[in-house]
Amino acid sequence: xxxxxxxxxxxxxxxxxxxxxxxxxxxxxxxxxxxxxxxxxxxxxxxxxxxxxxxxxxxxxxxxxxxxxxxxxxxxxxxxxxxxxxxxxxxxxxxxxxxxxxxxxxxxxxxxxxxxxxxxxxxxxxxxxx
Amino acid sequence: xxxxxxxxxxxxxxxxxxxxxxxxxxxxxxxxxxxxxxxxxxxxxxxxxxxxxxxxxxxxxxxxxxxxxxxxxxxxxxxxxxxxxxxxxxxxxxxxxxxxxxxxxxxxxxxxxxxxxxxxxxxxxxxxxxxxxxxxxxxxxxxxxxxxxxxxxxxxxxxxxxxxxxxxxxxxxxxxxxxxxxxxxxxxxxxxxxxxxxxxxxxxxxxxxxxxxxxxxxxxxxxxxxxxxxxxxxxxxxxxxxxxxxxxxxxxxxxxxxxxxxxxxxxxxxxxxxxxxxxxxxxxxxxxxxxxxxxxxxxxxxxxxxxxxxxxxxxxxxxxxxxxxxxxxxxxxxxxxxxxxxxxxxxxxxxxxxxxxxxxxxxxxxxxxxxxxxxxxxxxxxxxxxxxxxxxxxxxxxxxxxxxxxxxxxxxxxxxxxxxxxxxxxxxxxxxxxxxxxxxxxxxxxxxxxxxxxxxxxxxxxx
Numbered sequence: 001x002x003x004x005x006x007x008x009x010x011x012x013x014x015x016x017x018x019x020x021x022x023x024x025x026x027x028x029x030x031x032x033x034x035x036x037x038x039x040x041x042x043x044x045x046x047x048x049x050x051x052x053x054x055x056x057x058x059x060x061x062x063x064x065x066x067x068x069x070x071x072x073x074x075x076x077x078x079x080x081x082x083x084x085x086x087x088x089x090x091x092x093x094x095x096x097x098x099x100x101x102x103x104x105x106x107x108x109x110x111x112x113x114x115x116x117x118x119x120x121x122x123x124x125x126x127x128x129x130x
Numbered sequence: 131x132x133x134x135x136x137x138x139x140x141x142x143x144x145x146x147x148x149x150x151x152x153x154x155x156x157x158x159x160x161x162x163x164x165x166x167x168x169x170x171x172x173x174x175x176x177x178x179x180x181x182x183x184x185x186x187x188x189x190x191x192x193x194x195x196x197x198x199x200x201x202x203x204x205x206x207x208x209x210x211x212x213x214x215x216x217x218x219x220x221x222x223x224x225x226x227x228x229x230x231x232x233x234x235x236x237x238x239x240x241x242x243x244x245x246x247x248x249x250x251x252x253x254x255x256x257x258x259x260x261x262x263x264x265x266x267x268x269x270x271x272x273x274x275x276x277x278x279x280x281x282x283x284x285x286x287x288x289x290x291x292x293x294x295x296x297x298x299x300x301x302x303x304x305x306x307x308x309x310x311x312x313x314x315x316x317x318x319x320x321x322x323x324x325x326x327x328x329x330x331x332x333x334x335x336x337x338x339x340x341x342x343x344x345x346x347x348x349x350x351x352x353x354x355x356x357x358x359x360x361x362x363x364x365x366x367x368x369x370x371x372x373x374x375x376x377x378x379x380x381x382x383x384x385x386x387x388x389x390x391x392x393x394x395x396x397x398x399x400x401x402x403x404x405x406x407x408x409x410x411x412x413x414x415x416x417x418x419x420x421x422x423x424x425x426x427x428x429x430x431x432x433x434x435x436x437x438x439x440x441x442x443x444x445x446x447x448x449x450x451x452x453x454x455x456x457x458x459x460x461x462x463x464x465x466x467x468x469x470x471x472x473x474x475x476x477x478x479x480x481x482x483x484x485x486x487x488x489x490x491x492x493x494x495x496x497x498x499x500x501x502x503x504x505x506x507x508x509x510x511x512x513x514x515x516x517x518x519x520x521x522x523x524x525x526x527x528x529x530x531x532x533x534x535x536x537x538x539x540x541x542x543x544x545x546x547x548x549x550x551x552x553x554x555x556x557x558x559x560x561x562x563x564x565x566x567x568x569x570x571x572x573x574x575x576x577x578x579x580x581x582x583x584x585x586x587x588x589x590x591x592x593x
Binding site: 030031033075076079080088090 | 193261262263264265266267268269271272274275276279280473474476477480481
C-alpha cells in the first residue's frame, strides 16, 4: 500500500522520503512531484536551470543536460485540487520518515537568456531582402 | 393557472451563449409567479430572465466562483436542461398541465437546449480541468490508497453545514434549509445514475445496477428513496412536490447535482463518473449518521428520519460495492490508462461536494443572523446604488450577487426572504441589510409602491 502525504502547494514544494528527495516541477504550469536527482551523479535537479528552449534542465553539478520529458517520467502519483496536493508514495515502508518542506526551486524559473554570440543585424538592414 | 405559450421556432438558435441562455429563460415557463414556493408543476421554475443579462457567459466560471450569481444563474439553467432529459410528471395528473408538458419537452426548447448545453457545460464545469490534476504513474494500488485517504478524511472530518445547523439560533429553520438543498436531488434521486445503466460493460454494470435498484426500492414505490425522502419532508410540514423550493436552491448544491448529470451525459466521462459515484456512495453513510444525530437533537422524535437511516445503512453496502466491484474492478480490467480518470472523478466529486457544504453553511449562518447584518449595513462603505422596483403582484424570484451589497429600502415595505420556512424579515423605508457575496435572497413587496437600492460594497466589515 502507498504512503499518503498531503501538501499545501502555497507552503510546500519539496518532499523528503528517507534519503530520497522530490520537488514540485512545473514544466507546463502544472505541478508534478519529481525526483530531485540527476541521473549522472545524483545532483539536485531542483537547482538546475532550463535551457533556452525549455526542453532540458542543466544540472548544477556537472552541467549535464537532462530532458524535461525524462524528468517528468520520474513524477510520483499525485492528485492536485486547487492548492492541495495528495501524494501517493508507492512501496515506502511505514517507518520511513517523510518530511514536507519549502526550498528554493530554480528549475521552474524561466530559461536563462542565451548570451548573444553574433552581432545582431542593424535595424536598417533587418528588413532588406535580396 | 393561465398558460401562455410561446413556441421557439426550430432553427432560431441565436449566436452567443448569452443570447441562447436568455432566449431559453424568457420562455413563459421560466418567468416565475408571485408565490415564494413553486406550485406542483415540474415544468415551471424561475430562471429570473430579467437578471440573467447580468451574467457574462463569455467568461467561464472559475473554481472560486461557485457562490456567485453567475454560478447560480448558470446552474439553474443547466439543471433545467438536464431535467428536461428525464421524465417529470405531476402527482395530480397532467390534465391541467398538458400545455406546459408540451412546451417543456417540445421541439423549440429542445433544439435550444441541444444547441446550448455543451457550451453551458464548458462555462460551468470547464474550471475542473484547471482545478484538478492527476499526475504520475497511477496504479490500482495508488488509486485505492487515494480513495481510502479521501474517504477516511471525510468520515473523520466535520460537516460545515451540519455544524452551522447545530450552532444556529433557529436550528429548525437551519435544518429545513439543509433539507431544501437535499430535496434538489432527493426528489429525483439517481436520475443521473440511470444514464450509465444502458450499454454493455460487464459485471461492473451489474454492480451499479444493484445500487440503482436499492435507490428505486426494488420496484416497490413506498420504499423508493424519493418516496421516503418525501416522508421526511412531510414530517417537517414541508412541500413534497418536485422543486417546490426551487427559489431556495443554492449554487453549490445546484452545481453538485449538475456535476453528476454532466459526467453521465457524456460517456467519454464514464470513468470520471465511476470515480465520483464511488466517492459519493462511500461518504454518504457516515454523513447521514452525523445528520441523524443533529436532527434528533433538534427535533427529537418529531421528524421522520427513515430516509437517513436507510442511507446510513444501505450506503455502507453501496460504498463497499462501488469500491470493490466498480472502481477497483474497472481499474483492474481496463488498465492503467483509466486509473487517472477514476482518480480525477473522485477528486472532482470531493471538490464539488465541498461547495455544497460551504454554500449551505454560509447561507444558514447569514439567514440566521439578519439583525447583525442590519447593523453591519450601517458600518459598510458603499458605492453608487442602482434602484430596483418590486410589485406585490410581480413574480417572486431569488438571487445572489457576485460581490457584497447593501440592500436599502427606498420606498414602501417589503419582506426580505432568506429561507424557505423561516419568517421573512420585514423591511420598511430606510431599513438596510448587508447581503454578503453569494447569499441568496428574495424581496417580496408588501406595499403597492416598493423600491429598494442595491449599493455595491466598497469595504466590507468583518462578519
